[in-house]
Amino acid sequence: MTEVCVKICGLGTEATLDAALEAGADLVGFVHFPKSPRHVTLERGRDLARRARGRAERVVLLVDPDDTLLAAVIDALDPDVIQLHGKESPQRVASIRGRTGRPVMKAIGIAAAGDLVALPDYTAVADRLLLDAKPPPGADLPGGNGRSFDWDILRGALLPAGTMLSGGLDAENVGTALARTGLAAVDVSSGVEIRPGEKDPAKIAAFVAATRRRA
Template sequence: MADTCVKICGLSTEPTLDAALDAGADLVGFVHFPKSPRHVTLEQGRGLAQRARGRAQRVVLLVDPDDALLAAAIEAFDPDLIQLHGQETPQRVAEIRARTGRPVMKAVGIAAVADLRALPAYAVVADRLLLDAKPPPGADLPGGNGRSFDWDILNGAELPAGTMLSGGLDSGNVGTALARTGLVAVDVSSGVEIRPGEKDPDRIAAFVAAARRRA
């Protein structure tokens, strides 16, 4: 059985990035969204992305980016993957993928079975889907809220290969989440933090180890 694919998102310092790389994370994510406590500037992101080059796939997370922001983010981060975490339509996802020439991962908020209806349209245009807990009403952030959704919603769902699970995961529940959903890729941010935006190297290592211990 192949190892679980693990993404550590919201990295913003060299020590925590190094912790994720040393732990063997497959993907490292950098958030460029000023409202987020995990926001990194283009210049900060440039240095972090260069540091991770060749050691893991580098992901830049953007929320409803316009073309100017896309161009600036591509130039600074030179990402291996663009994560779209806003209200981007399937048409916009396809446009971004074509415009940038980079693979795209689309995050989709899940709270009920009905939310799965959006997945086929995105699966056609995105290289990967990320299923995250839908944010609570009025939330400032589209993700990274430390919430999980009912994983049993996914029972019987036909999900594209590589679909990634996110939302409220930590080292204590990631094994259960993988077992219940049957997915083999996970994404974590708040679950490896001491407080919003402050990653903990020990929690990062523990999460990667727990994800790879799945049965």
């Protein structure tokens, strides 16, 4: 079977970052979005990104960033990948990719089969797609809400290689999610937390182990 690519997102401490790296995570994510309980400052992000350099791909999650913020983030974290989790248009994704010279992962909110219509336009400009559950109405966060969508929506869909599944995943259900979607890349945040923003090293290890068993 294909090795499953695993991303642990929303890391904010050395201990939990080390737990993700030691468990074998392929990507580690740092959220720079003040509304999120997982938000890290640029200074904090700089330290964590340096700690992870060369050990995993370092992803910075941004929400509708302007050019000034992009420049500051690149300078501080020097990320390997930029994850866009807002309402960025395909044109804006292409602009960010060209401006920063970094691979871009674009998150797409999914609630119904009709949401898949947008995928080709983003496939053309992003290096990787991340399919996440649409947030509930009125939610402050575009992701990290611990919700999953109906994975059967993806049955028969033509998805680009590397498409990543997110939303409501944990060690108990990730095997089922992989089997039902046929995807080989997963992202987790709230599913490895004790409470919003507080990661649990044991849950991180269990999640990565569960994906490797599936692989």
